[in-house]
Amino acid sequence: MSDALNYLVQVRGDALGHYFKFLKDAGKHLDPKTRNLISVITKVHSQTEAGFKQYLMRALREGCTPMEVIDALMMAFPALGLAKVVWATEIILKMDIPEFSPELIAAEPQWRDVMAADDIADGEVLRVESATRTVFVYREGDSYRVYDSHCPHQVTNIPHLALEGMTLTCPKHQWKFDIRTGDCIAKGKHPMKAFETRVADGRLLAWW
Template sequence: MSDALNYLVAARGDALGHYFKFLKDAGKYLDPKTRDLISVITKVHAQTEAGFKQYLTRALRDGVKPIEVIDALLMAFPALGLAKIVWAAEIILEMDMPEFRPENLTREATWHDVGPVERFQDGETARVPCDGRELFVYRKGEELRVYDSRCPHQVTNIPHLALEGTTLTCPKHHWKFDITTGECIAVGKEPLKRFETKVEGGRLFAYW
């Protein structure tokens, strides 16, 4: 939520609570993906950029595929019109999410070569490019954890300079993450996206 909405909840939560309960109950018989797509469409209709980014990232976390987002927007053409669909597409392009690039929209998940294991030092974090993504790799002993460099809030690409010790802070809205676990430890709630990993032939691979 925005700072302004948080303020109103703090000031008159008794009144706004009814509104939030209505929103929750209104979609309780829908599966999560359908509900997420409807939420995305409503934000496009209202042309609220922050809300669109918030619900778009939520939809992706809940398993909605990028191609399903595109199809939902196109199916809503009679209500949205071309101008609002283009508005949404411009925001998606600005967010520069690898999964929305045309060549990736229908691509199946696969293993990606992140680099030689010896490159990653015990107790340290590296930020590395890999097949169109930026990754944070944290090593503890023999365990290697690979995270998406993008904040789960509004997919801001977090730079390596944002890492102090084991705390990673998104520069946009100051969500803080423990890089050893990926958990969000301040401001927000969602953890960093973690990729499945394996080691073969002395090289680290991540799956997406």
């Protein structure tokens, strides 16, 4: 929340509490995806960039696909108008979320080549550029873990320099992750996005 909203909650929480309860109750018969898409649209209507990013990430975490987000924007076009739809789309493009790329947004998930399995040593972590996204790869014996390099908080693309030992720290808000498990161990609560892996013909593949 903004400082102003925090202030109003502090001095008139008795009044605002009724408003927040209304908002919560108003959507209780909607499924989570629909409720989140409506929240995204309201932030586009008010052109609140921070709120739009927050609810966009929440919608994606709770199962909305990028194409559903784009469809929601297009369906709301008569109410929003072209300028606001373009405003929201420009923010999405600046966020650089891989799933919104033209190569992935309409593609079916599939096994994608990441690297030669032997190019990473046991206990090593590498940041690898694939054809459609950047990932962190961790190897433990014959087991491989592959994570999206984007922080689950606000999709900051985390650089390799952010890795210290087995701890990866997002430079934007200092969320920390254990690269061995992908778990968030400080600041935040959402884990890194992990992909299913397999090795075939000496190549490490990941499913996305």
